[in-house]
Amino acid sequence: MSAYYRIAVDGFSSCGKSTLARQIAEVLGAVYIDSGAMYRAATLLAIQNNCIRDWHLDTGCFMPVIQRATIEFRTTDNHLLLNEKDVEKEIRSPEVADHVSEVASHGFIREIMVQMQRSYSEKSPVVMDGRDIGTHVFPDAEVKIFLTAEPRIRAERRYQELQEQSVNISFDEVFENVKKRDEKDQNRSVAPLRKADDAIEINNSYLSRSEQLEQALEIVHKKIGDVL
Numbered sequence: 001m002s003a004y005y006r007i008a009v010d011g012f013s014s015c016g017k018s019t020l021a022r023q024i025a026e027v028l029g030a031v032y033i034d035s036g037a038m039y040r041a042a043t044l045l046a047i048q049n050n051c052i053r054d055w056h057l058d059t060g061c062f063m064p065v066i067q068r069a070t071i072e073f074r075t076t077d078n079h080l081l082l083n084e085k086d087v088e089k090e091i092r093s094p095e096v097a098d099h100v101s102e103v104a105s106h107g108f109i110r111e112i113m114v115q116m117q118r119s120y121s122e123k124s125p126v127v128m129d130g131r132d133i134g135t136h137v138f139p140d141a142e143v144k145i146f147l148t149a150e151p152r153i154r155a156e157r158r159y160q161e162l163q164e165q166s167v168n169i170s171f172d173e174v175f176e177n178v179k180k181r182d183e184k185d186q187n188r189s190v191a192p193l194r195k196a197d198d199a200i201e202i203n204n205s206y207l208s209r210s211e212q213l214e215q216a217l218e219i220v221h222k223k224i225g226d227v228l
């Protein structure tokens, strides 16, 4: 039992986890943690240090690099700081998206990230989104939500977002990346993506942002209404 509550929001790529987790944290006054951003930062670091070769992470190359690195969230705007530099934009690039599931499949990287993720929950209530939050990071989280949406709808949402940022990428490339990451994230040997047995599923394919928040808050109030 932790001193503070933990709300886990897990699910497939681009289904709206960050949007929902951020909304819940805002309503409850909890800290929002984007665990995917941490794996994306590790991936950016691996690319910058030429530790990815032929689509594989060279672990001998990357181990000393990641051990020296700092990965933090700036408290003022929640931007991710990699070695004290704001990399919020770079970690969302298609190049990082292409390599992140490979980097995130390595146990030594996950151990470093999970340790940081757990330490956040010792200081305040957290809403954390990711792939293994309810199954591995906080297996006894007070609230577990598993978000899903149809693959094509998820790819359309991510494509739309990238278009708005003028990123030069086709819908097919985005769709391919979404499918590949889902496949790799579900089939890795360490803490694979899956719905925790006690997670409650929300399919938001045809829900608006406010409808998904409403459903999630109903779950939260049922589970931890007494401590809020």
Ligand SMILES: Nc1ncnc2c1ncn2[C@@H]1O[C@H](COP(=O)(O)OP(=O)(O)O)[C@@H](O)[C@H]1O
Pocket: 012, 013, 014, 015, 016, 017, 018, 019, 020, 129, 157, 158, 161, 204, 207, 208, 209, 212
């Ligand atoms: N219910 C929804 N309906 C339509 N678009 C949504 C919904 N929820 C989130 N989005 C949009 O979908 C995209 C992916 O959402 P995001 O929260 O980044 O997903 P994830 O964290 O799962 O990758 C974003 O552009 C976001 O604004």
Ligand SMILES: Nc1ccn([C@@H]2O[C@H](COP(=O)(O)OP(=O)(O)O)[C@@H](O)[C@H]2O)c(=O)n1
Pocket: 012, 013, 014, 015, 035, 036, 037, 039, 040, 100, 101, 102, 104, 105, 129, 130, 131, 132, 133, 181, 185
């Ligand atoms: N808890 C987590 C969060 C992300 N990840 C990895 O990091 C990648 C990027 O996560 P993300 O949440 O930013 O991805 P999107 O759903 O936003 O596209 C995922 O595809 C996983 O490979 C993970 O392995 N475990």
